Amino acid sequence: xxxxxxxxxxxxxxxxxxxxxxxxxxxxxxxxxxxxxxxxxxxxxxxxxxxxxxxxxxxxxxxxxxxxxxxxxxxxxxxxxxxxxxxxxxxxxxxxxxxxxxxxxxxxxxxxxxxxxxxxxxxxxxxxxxxxxxxxxxxxxxxxxxxxxxxxxxxxxxxxxxxxxxxxxxxxxxxxxxxxxxxxxxxxxxxxxxxxxxxxxxxxxxxxxxxxxxxxxxxxxxxxxxxxxxxxxxxxxxxxxxxxxxxxxxxxxxxxxxxxxxxxxxxxxxxxxxxxxxxxxxxxxxxxxxxxxxxxxxxxxxxxxxxxxxxxxxxxxxxxxxxxxxxxxxxxxxxxxxxxxxxxxxxxxxxxxxxxxxxxxxxxxxxxxxxxxxxxxxxx
Amino acid sequence: xxxxxxxxxxxxxxxxxxxxxxxxxxxxxxxxxxxxxxxxxxxxxxxxxxxxxxxxxxxxxxxxxxxxxxxxxxxxxxxxxxxxxxxxxxxx
Numbered sequence: 243x244x245x246x247x248x249x250x251x252x253x254x255x256x257x258x259x260x261x262x263x264x265x266x267x268x269x270x271x272x273x274x275x276x277x278x279x280x281x282x283x284x285x286x287x288x289x290x291x292x293x294x295x296x297x298x299x300x301x302x303x304x305x306x307x308x309x310x311x312x313x314x315x316x317x318x319x320x321x322x323x324x325x326x327x328x329x330x331x332x333x334x335x336x337x338x339x340x341x342x343x344x345x346x347x348x349x350x351x352x353x354x355x356x357x358x359x360x361x362x363x364x365x366x367x368x369x370x371x372x373x374x375x376x377x378x379x380x381x382x383x384x385x386x387x388x389x390x391x392x393x394x395x396x397x398x399x400x401x402x403x404x405x406x407x408x409x410x411x412x413x414x415x416x417x418x419x420x421x422x423x424x425x426x427x428x429x430x431x432x433x434x435x436x437x438x439x440x441x442x443x444x445x446x447x448x449x450x451x452x453x454x455x456x457x458x459x460x461x462x463x464x465x466x467x468x469x470x471x472x473x474x475x476x477x478x479x480x481x482x483x484x485x486x487x488x489x490x491x492x493x494x495x496x497x498x499x500x501x502x503x504x505x506x507x508x509x510x511x512x513x514x515x516x517x518x519x520x521x522x523x524x525x526x527x528x529x530x531x532x533x534x535x536x537x538x539x540x541x542x543x544x545x546x547x548x549x550x551x552x553x554x555x556x557x558x559x560x561x562x563x564x565x566x567x568x569x570x571x572x573x574x575x576x577x578x579x580x581x582x583x584x585x586x587x588x589x590x591x592x593x594x595x596x597x598x599x600x601x602x603x604x605x606x607x608x609x610x611x612x613x614x615x616x617x618x619x620x621x622x
Numbered sequence: 623x624x625x626x627x628x629x630x631x632x633x634x635x636x637x638x639x640x641x642x643x644x645x646x647x648x649x650x651x652x653x654x655x656x657x658x659x660x661x662x663x664x665x666x667x668x669x670x671x672x673x674x675x676x677x678x679x680x681x682x683x684x685x686x687x688x689x690x691x692x693x694x695x696x697x698x699x700x701x702x703x704x705x706x707x708x709x710x711x712x713x714x
Contacts, residue, residue: 250645252657298645301657328639328652353637353654391637393654419637420654462708 248534250298251490251524254327255502256287258315259307259494263336265606268397268432268439271307272505273605273613281494284314286515288321290492293520295325299490302327307494310337316349323350330355332395335381343384354385355393355422358409365402382416393420398449398471399439400590401599406449410456410466418464423453425471429503429558434605434613440586442594446474473583477548478555478571485533485557490524498523500530503558506615507567533557540568542576565617582618626677626701631713633673638709640668651709658709667700673713677701 260275272278282290291302302322309315309331322329331346332355343354358378386392394413398406406423413421425446428436441449453468460466472479482489485500492498496515499505505512513527524530532538536549543554554560555571563572564579572579605613626632634640639652642665649665651658660668666687670680681694704710 252646298643300641300643300650301652326641328657330654352639352652355654389636391654422655 248486248525249488251294251520252299252488253301253303253490254291254294254299255303255305255489255491256290256318257305257307257491257493257502258287258309258312258318260609261311262306262308262334262607264308264334265608266397266431267435267604267606268399268426269607270427270430270432270502271607272430272503273434273615276609276612278493278497279495281312282492282496282515284317286496287314287318290515290520291318291322291325291327294490295322295327297521297524300326300328302329303332304329305332308334308336310342316345319346319351320349328352333357333381335378338381338384340384343381343388347388347390351390353391353393355395356382356385357395357397358412365405379416382418386417391420392416392418393422394418395422395424397424397426398441399426400441400445400594401439403441403445403449406452407456410453414456414460414464420465420467422467422469423449424467424469427472428562429506431605431607433562433615436586437589437593438599438603440471440473440590442591443474443587444591445594446470472556472559472573473587475573476575478552478559478573480552481556481559481571484553486524486530487534490520498527498529500533501556501558504529506558507561510567538568540570542574542578543570546576561617562615563618565619579619626698626705626712628678629676631673631676632671632680632701632705632710633713634668634671635708635711642669663696664700667697668704668709671701671710 259281260271260278304318310333312318319329329350329352331351335356356378382392394416396409409423410421426432426439432439450468453466457466482501489501490498491502492515493505497505497512498515499512504510510529510532512529513523515523518527536544539549539554543549555573557567559573560569560571561567563582569579570577572583574580637653640649641652643650646659649660649669651660651668666684667680670683677697681697684697685691685693701710705712
């Protein structure tokens with residue numbers, strides 16, 4: 243195993259529910275979430291918070307689904323605040339009324355990250371499949387009025403990346419302090435829709451140039467993070483700083499995961515907080531030890547001088563593309579499977595030339611359908 | 623932002639939170655999507671930035687607490703960096 247001692251789960255993400263009124267085509271939630279069991283009750287979530295905080299967890303994300311769908315959100319926030327967590331609520335804004343935002347502030351919520359699909363109402367509504375844009379603008383004003391830091395998150399893809407100038411102008415007008423232009427990562431529903439969502443390299447370069455101009459003009463007033471889609475890189479991202487290193491995610495049914503998407507990995511028996519303490523899960527469970535260190539690695543990672551820099555990249559991406567989670571992330575150009583990534587990018591270059599998204603080609607997130615994970619190539 | 627001087631009153635910037643973390647045996651600075659683990663001297667300086675005490679007060683307190691002298695230059699350098707990174711702001 244690793245010489246690195248196992249540190250605490252500093253970063254805790256609670257996916258409180260898979261319920262969500264939106265149907266986003268780029269959602270990372272599992273495509274078979276409709277089949278998961280009942281959500282944890284309030285007492286379970288509060289116990290998880292206490293146990294994780296005792297281990298040293300300090301950054302807390304509350305996400306989903308739509309976390310406000312839980313009636314006990316304020317109770318959870320209040321307990322987390324008392325324990326000393328720094329609490330981030332990740333929301334689409336739907337259902338976030340003046341009263342709710344004020345109650346969350348009183349409970350000790352530190353900040354709200356509001357997600358937008360685009361700056362133009364038509365695209366926003368098409369891609370999330372509801373009429374939501376004006377509502378989000380109102381929520382943004384409420385967030386500012388209640389003195390939260392204003393953090394906007396816009397997921398980018400082929401059909402909105404050409405609107406980055408409008409998106410940033412909207413963010414500026416809303417008084418955003420942080421803007422994340424997060425290119426879609428291809429997991430869950432986004433994986434199903436990858437060939438409809440991946441932008442072309444030209445689109446990406448134009449968007450980066452626009453972002454650079456905004457940064458130069460606005461300086462520190464609005465910090466812009468531009469997350470490049472890793473398909474365009476030649477080295478993989480150090481996913482989660484290595485699985486089991488700092489990040490612990492809990493699904494609505496109490497399943498503990500070393501990354502948001504790990505539920506899809508085959509042969510990884512995820513522990514559940516209904517059965518085990520957070521300490522047992524983090525330090526002792528086979529699932530959380532599975533990808534610690536480098537003994538699990540295959541070539542070319544095993545002998546790679548960069549293996550402690552990127553940890554072989556993303557296990558879920560390796561699985562989705564190659565059928566084997568132990569392979570190098572194919573984003574890496576040292577991977578024998580890198581051609582799968584360059585082929586997807588080449589297809590995107592052609593497809594991006596066609597103007598509009600084709601609704602019939604996209605799969606919208608839906609609780610009424612359950613879609614099993616299909617990898618691009620079969621395991622070897 | 624006004625210039626950092628001996629009479630400036632630095633405070634933790636809005637949206638940032640400074641707290642002692644037992645598990646890490648360190649002060650950490652928490653902000654949206656991020657966390658900075660501060661080393662001992664950074665933690666000692668930041669934890670004195672309450673928007674009331676001046677830079678001079680803080681330097682004097684640090685020199686007393688650590689039995690040191692001539693800390694002014696280092697404290698100024700750290701605060702300048704912390705203002706640049708928006709960890710701190712100056713209060714009137």
